[in-house]
Amino acid sequence: MRGTTRKRLGDLLVESGVVTSEQIEYALNNKSQGEKLGDFLIRENFITEQQLIEVLEFQLGVPHINLNQFTIDPELLQLVPGELAKRAMIMPIRRDKNKLFIAMADPMDYFAIEEVRMATGCQIETSIAAKDDLYRTITKYYDLQESMEAALTDLGVETTEAQQEITDEDSPIVRLVNQIIANGVAQRASDIHFDPQETDFRVRYRVDGILRTERSLPKHMQNMITARIKIMGNLNITENRVPQDGRIKTNINFKPVDIRLSTLPTVFGEKVVMRILDLSNALNDVSKLGFTKENEDMFRRMIAHPNGIVLITGPTGSGKSSTLYAALNNLNEEGVNIITVEDPVEYQLEGINQIQVKEEVGLTFAMGLRSILRQDPDIVMIGEIRDLETAEIAVRASLTGHLVLSTLHTNSAVESISRLKDMGIEPFLISSSLIGIMAQRLVRRVCRDCAKTVPATDREKEIFAEAGMNIETVQRGRGCPACNHTGYRGRLAIHEILPVDRVIKDHILQRSTISVIKDYMKQKGIPSLLDDGLIKVIEGATTTEEVLRVATFD
Numbered sequence: 001m002r003g004t005t006r007k008r009l010g011d012l013l014v015e016s017g018v019v020t021s022e023q024i025e026y027a028l029n030n031k032s033q034g035e036k037l038g039d040f041l042i043r044e045n046f047i048t049e050q051q052l053i054e055v056l057e058f059q060l061g062v063p064h065i066n067l068n069q070f071t072i073d074p075e076l077l078q079l080v081p082g083e084l085a086k087r088a089m090i091m092p093i094r095r096d097k098n099k100l101f102i103a104m105a106d107p108m109d110y111f112a113i114e115e116v117r118m119a120t121g122c123q124i125e126t127s128i129a130a131k132d133d134l135y136r137t138i139t140k141y142y143d144l145q146e147s148m149e150a151a152l153t154d155l156g157v158e159t160t161e162a163q164q165e166i167t168d169e170d171s172p173i174v175r176l177v178n179q180i181i182a183n184g185v186a187q188r189a190s191d192i193h194f195d196p197q198e199t200d201f202r203v204r205y206r207v208d209g210i211l212r213t214e215r216s217l218p219k220h221m222q223n224m225i226t227a228r229i230k231i232m233g234n235l236n237i238t239e240n241r242v243p244q245d246g247r248i249k250t251n252i253n254f255k256p257v258d259i260r261l262s263t264l265p266t267v268f269g270e271k272v273v274m275r276i277l278d279l280s281n282a283l284n285d286v287s288k289l290g291f292t293k294e295n296e297d298m299f300r301r302m303i304a305h306p307n308g309i310v311l312i313t314g315p316t317g318s319g320k321s322s323t324l325y326a327a328l329n330n331l332n333e334e335g336v337n338i339i340t341v342e343d344p345v346e347y348q349l350e351g352i353n354q355i356q357v358k359e360e361v362g363l364t365f366a367m368g369l370r371s372i373l374r375q376d377p378d379i380v381m382i383g384e385i386r387d388l389e390t391a392e393i394a395v396r397a398s399l400t401g402h403l404v405l406s407t408l409h410t411n412s413a414v415e416s417i418s419r420l421k422d423m424g425i426e427p428f429l430i431s432s433s434l435i436g437i438m439a440q441r442l443v444r445r446v447c448r449d450c451a452k453t454v455p456a457t458d459r460e461k462e463i464f465a466e467a468g469m470n471i472e473t474v475q476r477g478r479g480c481p482a483c484n485h486t487g488y489r490g491r492l493a494i495h496e497i498l499p500v501d502r503v504i505k506d507h508i509l510q511r512s513t514i515s516v517i518k519d520y521m522k523q524k525g526i527p528s529l530l531d532d533g534l535i536k537v538i539e540g541a542t543t544t545e546e547v548l549r550v551a552t553f554d
Contacts, residue, residue: 009037009038009056009108010024010027010028010037012055012056012059012060013041013047013052013055015059016055016058016059018047018051018052018055019041019046019047023041023046024037027040027041027044027046036106038052038105038106039131048448048449049130049131049132049449049482050130050448050449050450050480050482053128053130056107056108056128057128060107060108062107062126062127062128063127063128064127064128064129065093065103065127065128065129066129066133066480066481067091067093067103067129067133067134067136067137067481068133068481068485070093070094072091072092072093072137072141073094073095075095076092076093076094076095076100077092077141077142079092079095079100079120079122080092080100080102080116080119080120081119082138082142082143084115084116084119085138085142086138086142088104088109088112088115088116089104089105089106089112089131089134089135089138090102090103090104090112090116090134091103091104091129091134091137091138091141093127095122098122098123099122099123099124099125100116100120100122100123100124100125101125101127102116102124102125102126102127103126103127103128103129103134103137104126104127104128104129104134105128105129105130105131105134107126107127107128113126129481130449130480130481130482132186132481132482133481133482135186136183136186136187136484139179139182139183139186140183143179143182143183144176144179144180144183147172147175147176147178147179148176148179148217150172150175150176151172151173151175151176151221152218152221166224166227166228166231167231173221173224173225173228174228176225177225177228177229177232180192180203180214181250181252181257181259181274181276182252182253183214184205184214184274184276185252185253185255185257185276185278186253187205187207187484188207188208188490189205189206189207189276190206190207190209190275190276190317191205191206191211191273191274191275191276192204192205192206192273192274192276193205193206193211193271193272193273194225194226194229194271194272194273194274195271196222196266196268196269196270196271197216197219197268198268199219200216200217200218200219201216201217201218201219201221201222201225201269202215202216202217203215203216203217207484207486208444208445208486208488208489208490208491209317209442209444209491210444210486222269223269226240226263226269226270226272229261229263229272229274230244230246230263232248232250232261233246233247233248233259233261234246234247235261235263240263240265240269240270241265242265243262243263243264243265244262244263245260245261245262245263245344246260246261246262247259247260247261247344248261248274255278257276257277257278258276258277258346258347259274259275259276259277260274260275260277260344260346261273261274261275262275277346277347284325284326284329285326285329285330286299286300286326286327286329286330288326289322289323289326289493290492290493290494290495290536290541291493291495292495292527292532292535294527295495295497295527295532298436298497298499299327299436299438299495299497300330301499302435302436302438302497302499303327303330303331303403303405305403305435306401306403307398307399307400307401307402307403308398308403308404308433308434308435309394309395309398309404309405309406309433309434309435310327310403310404310405310406310435310436310437310438311385311406311407311408311416311434311436311437311438312324312405312406312407312408312437312438312439312440313407313408313409313410313411313412313413313415313416313437313438313439313440314407314409314410314439314440314441315409315411315441316409317442318440318441318442318493318550319440319442319491319493320407320440321346321347321383321407323438323440323493324381324405324406324407325346325347325349327405328340328349328352328379328381328405329349331379331403332349332350332351332352336378336379337353337375337376337377337378337379338351338352338353338377338378338379338380338381339352339353339354339355339372339375339377339379339380339381340352340353340354340355340380340381340382340383341355341357341365341368341369341372341380341381341382341383342354342355342356342357342381342382342383343356343357343365343383343384344356344357353375355368355372357383364389364390365382365383365384365385365386365387365390366387366389366390366393369382369390369393369394369397370393373393373397373400373402377402378402378403379402379403379404379405380394380397380402380403380404380405381404381405381406382394382404382405382406383406383407384406384407384408384409385406385407385408385420385423387423388423388424388425391420391423391424391425392425394406394433395425395429395430395433398433399429399432399433408420410439411439412439412496412528412529413437413438413439413496413497413498414437414498414514414517414518414521415514416437416439417430417434417437417508417514417517418514421511427508427509427511428509430508431500431505431506431508431509432505434500434505434508435499435500436497436498436499436500437497437498437500438495438496438497438498439495439496439498439529440493440494440495440496440529441493441494441529441533441550441551442491442492442493442494442550443491443492443493443494443533443536443542443546443547443549443550444486444488444489444490444491444542444543444546445488445489445490445491445492445541445542446475446476446477446487446488446489446540446541446542446543447477447479447480447482447483447486447487447488447489448489449480449482449483449489450477450478450479450480450482450483450487451475451476451477451478451540452475452476452477452478453473453474453475453540454473454474454475454476455472455473455474456471456472456473456474456544460474460544463534463544463548464534466553467530467531467534469531469534469535469538471537471538474537474540474543474544475540475541475543476543477489488546492536492541492542494529494532494533494536494542494547494550494551495529495532496526496527496528496529496532497526498521498526503520504517504520507520528551529550529551530547530551530552530553533546533547533550533551534547
């Protein structure tokens with residue numbers, strides 16, 4: 001090990017001018033017991049992980065490496081036990097005679113280095129890697145690889161044993177499925193797809209809204225894996241001709257994770273999709289939804305009304321549920337009775353009564369809503385307005401003193417008005433019950449660790465000019481281990497909010513066309529989805545390509 005003077009991390013960061021001594025003081029007083037100082041500073045957005053790595057690299061002379069570039073020798077995995085690698089967050093990368101080169105997130109963790117030295121008997125050379133990069137690599141090599149190999153060697157079993165294979169917690173197939181899920185959570189995937197193809201069985205992860213293939217498994221593993229997943233979700237494993245839905249509740253790395261499960265028969269076998277709901281990451285604060293100041297004030301005013309309907313619109317996967325839950329959390333107080341009807345209940349909220357729709361026993365949205373109104377609610381949340389009956393009861397509830405929050409599948413805020421008319425709701429009822437409509441989409445956020453400022457292209461300047469804005473430079477991610485070399489990490493929402501004022505109420509009553517209402521919005525200076533997205537490009541939060549992927553010029 002290099003002879004480094006044992007300086008404290010806080011001092012190094014202050015010396016480098018990355019943080020102030022006041023911020024270090026705040027961090028030391030507020031971080032939880034056992035939490036590392038660096039982790040707390042990153043969580044509070046005082047520094048980025050890249051800044052931390054650069055300071056350590058410069059001050060300690062420890063090189064920074066990218067784990068994607070290394071092929072790890074299986075012998076090293078035998079040398080450093082998986083339990084130690086996970087606990088100390090270290091990854092062995094290569095061995096040169098008696099020297100073992102390891103990557104770690106915190107090269108100042110001398111206890112971990114000493115522990116590895118004792119376990120291996122080697123001289124240790126350290127390097128720094130991004131925490132997520134380490135986490136992904138450790139999961140991939142120690143868990144997924146082992147489970148995969150064990151499952152492949154073990155698949156020559158007889159049918160009688162096959163049943164035991166998919167129920168026994170220690171069997172290779174069970175471990176493989178658990179590892180695929182854990183790996184998905186480690187990569188911050190929102191969905192895991194198991195896709196049957198003609199000759200193989202693919203596992204794909206949707207990360208930040210984009211699907212990519214993680215690995216191809218041999219075709220003969222397909223039935224066992226599908227059967228195992230069905231058992232986890234309490235589905236019928238003998239039925240493979242009709243779609244089935246289920247739910248799995250589990251803990252991954254001591255964090256509660258809720259998984260929605262859906263199977264669909266295809267020509268090459270059953271396709272399985274898991275929607276991962278990471279309960280520890282649930283958005284529960286309106287101020288964290290990525291609103292501009294003006295939009296946040298409008299949204300808060302809308303949900304502060306004592307009665308009326310607030311609609312959130314957008315396609316599947318545009319974050320509508322998260323926004324609704326954040327709004328409910330904001331409204332959830334001791335003196336308020338909040339009841340929801342959802343299909344399915346995604347996140348369970350403390351102090352709120354949530355009803356799960358069960359079509360098979362006749363508990364539809366409409367029926368659930370009717371019973372809710374006899375339960376003396378103040379605020380009602382309906383997962384989605386799908387039909388005339390639900391829409392009518394929602395309108396009636398809003399006119400009898402209840403605040404109703406719900407979602408609709410439309411492309412823009414204004415189109416929701418015509419959707420309600422198409423469903424058969426009378427314009428006078430729409431105009432008297434609607435408080436406001438918000439359309440939203442999710443765009444990928446530029447990775448903070450590898451973002452760089454580049455000149456805007458001519459086409460970008462044209463797009464901004466059309467929207468009445470001016471731009472010279474934009475932020476783009478170069479691609480780094482933290483964002484899996486995509487240049488994006490995480491997502492944020494872009495919004496279009498339409499408060500239903502007197503003029504819009506009149507337009508609804510007069511059955512004005514969508515374009516008339518859009519013209520009024522422009523005249524009043526209400527930013528469209530595209531405008532809000534372009535403002536976020538100017539702020540450096542996302543890119544023009546991302547905004548144009550989800551929003552268009554009117």
